[in-house]
Amino acid sequence: MSTEIRLAGPEEYDAVGELTVEAYTHDGFVRGDYAMTLRAAADRAAKAExxxxxxxxxxxxxxxxxxxxxxxxxxxxxxxxxxxxxxxxGRARGQGIGRALTERCIERTREQGLRRIVMSSAKYMTTAHRIYERLGFVRIPERDWAPIPGVDLYAFALDV
Structure with a gap:
C-alpha cells in the first residue's frame, strides 16, 4: 500500500492531534501541559502547515x-x-514515515526559496536524531534551548 504525504483535512484534525499525543506519550516525551499543545492540530493547521x-x-x-x-x-x-x-x-514505526515527513519539510523549505531548515529535538529523542543526521542535519549547539526547566532541546540545521 502506498503512502501519501499531504496537508491534513479539517475532518482529520482531531485524529492528528490524538496521533501526535500518542506518539509522544508512547516514548515518554510529554511533560507538563505539552499534551494540550500537541492535541491542538486545528490551531496548527490555521497558523502553520x-x-x-x-x-x-x-x-x-x-x-x-x-x-x-x-x-x-x-x-x-x-x-x-x-x-x-x-x-x-505506533503501527507505522520503522517504515520510514518520519524520514518521509522530514523530507517533505526540506522540500517545503526549498519551495519557499529559503537557504536552510532548522528544528529542535529533545536531547533524549535519540531515534529522531539518527533520522535527522542520516538526512544531513547537523547540530547547532549555539541555538540549543529549554522551553521549561528540565526539557533541554538540541537545535539541528540542514542547508538546502
Whole structure:
C-alpha cells in the first residue's frame, strides 16, 4: 500500500492531534501541559502547515511545518524553514514515515526559496536524531534551548 504525504483535512484534525499525543506519550516525551499543545492540530493547521502521512488504512504520521511568520516557529530565522511536532503512529514505526515527513519539510523549505531548515529535538529523542543526521542535519549547539526547566532541546540545521 502506498503512502501519501499531504496537508491534513479539517475532518482529520482531531485524529492528528490524538496521533501526535500518542506518539509522544508512547516514548515518554510529554511533560507538563505539552499534551494540550500537541492535541491542538486545528490551531496548527490555521497558523502553520499541518502535514500528514496516510495510507488506505488511515493516518501514519504528522509534522507541523512552520513558515516564516508562523507563531509556531521557535528557532527559525527569516531565511530558514522550521518544523516541529513530528509524530509517527505506533503501527507505522520503522517504515520510514518520519524520514518521509522530514523530507517533505526540506522540500517545503526549498519551495519557499529559503537557504536552510532548522528544528529542535529533545536531547533524549535519540531515534529522531539518527533520522535527522542520516538526512544531513547537523547540530547547532549555539541555538540549543529549554522551553521549561528540565526539557533541554538540541537545535539541528540542514542547508538546502
Amino acid at each position: 499541518l502535514w500528514v502521512a496516510a495510507d488506505g488504512d488511515g493516518l501514519l504520521g504528522t509534522v507541523t511545518y512552520c513558515p516564516v511568520g508562523s507563531v509556531y516557529r521557535e528557532i527559525g530565522r527569516d531565511d530558514e524553514g522550521e518544523f516541529r511536532m513530528l509524530g509517527v503512529a
